[in-house]
Amino acid sequence: MTSSELELLARCRLFCGIPGEELPALLCGLNARRTAHCGDELLLAAEQGGRIGVLLQGRAQIVREEFSGARTLLACLSPGELFGEAFACASPNAALPHVSARAAGPCAVLWLDFGRALSACVPAEESRALVSNMLAVLADKNLLLNRRLEHLSKRTTREKLLSYLAEQARLCGSLSFSIPLDRQELADYLCVERSAMSAALGRLRDEGLISFRRSRFLLARDFQERL
Structure with a gap:
């Protein structure tokens, strides 16, 4: 990862309150993996496997595609934003909607195994910060969806x-x-x-x-x- 990408992560809502110098070790504990994409599918709900993504470069979209082929845009993502967090935190038996994340052109993504946040791979203090920050992210996304429902109503x-x-x-x-x-x-x-x-x-x-x-x-x- 580049120094500019590490600076971006330090400003990411998920890592709020975690010192920048501790990020590399924390990312290692979360089994972080960087990938590059160009206009392809990043993540399917049914295949997410507990991973969450942090967009490092470019733009991405969260879309829902109906069986008829109709497409609904749920959100547009900018660098530093997360996707897949609701599915990663959902119960194993939860019914997941047919939602996917797609690259809107060239982009780079950092994949994290968020399930490891509560394991011995992550120190207790950082683990508490990650869980607290994730709750804030989920709450913010819920408010965003409520605003969209207001438009659609x-x-x-x-x-x-x-x-x-x-x-x-x-x-x-x-x-x-x-x-x-x-x-x-x-x-x-x-x-x-x-x-x-x-x-x-x-x-x-x-x-x-x-x-x-x-x-x-x-x-x-x-x-x-x-x-």
Whole structure:
């Protein structure tokens, strides 16, 4: 691993409170393994085997694919973020959904055997920190899913877009912001047809509620009042 990747891990939520100089030994205890990928499948729920992944470079997506071939985007990952943690912590008999992690272009992943966090392979102090941090990660992911459910509960494509854009403005603390999704990813995330979404965006722009260029959006000053 490179020094920049170790610095990234030191800032990762999973390793919060663990001194950077202790990370190499801890990673060894977790049987860490680095792999490189390019646009392929990283992890299937049914095959995860207790592993969790930390994205080191590039972008990845968490997707659910239905038997019909329909695809739902659940989340986009940036370097330093985890995936597979819910499956790694689930009970052995849990019914796992058909969810997978996919590389969105070239990326590098660090795989960890999180089951070893409670074994003699990891010192007790670091073990407690890992478990506490993992609970925080799972709670954050649950809140993220709840926010997405709020968008999906809206009845129309227009309402879903307005809900999502209002949330992004709140998160950025500004009426001007960039979203982490391209048009197809946004349509998948909101479970709408891309053509219908593009038409709805055009109407919102014509009404003066929003302006946009690619993934950059600007909301009108009276955006909230006009909803």
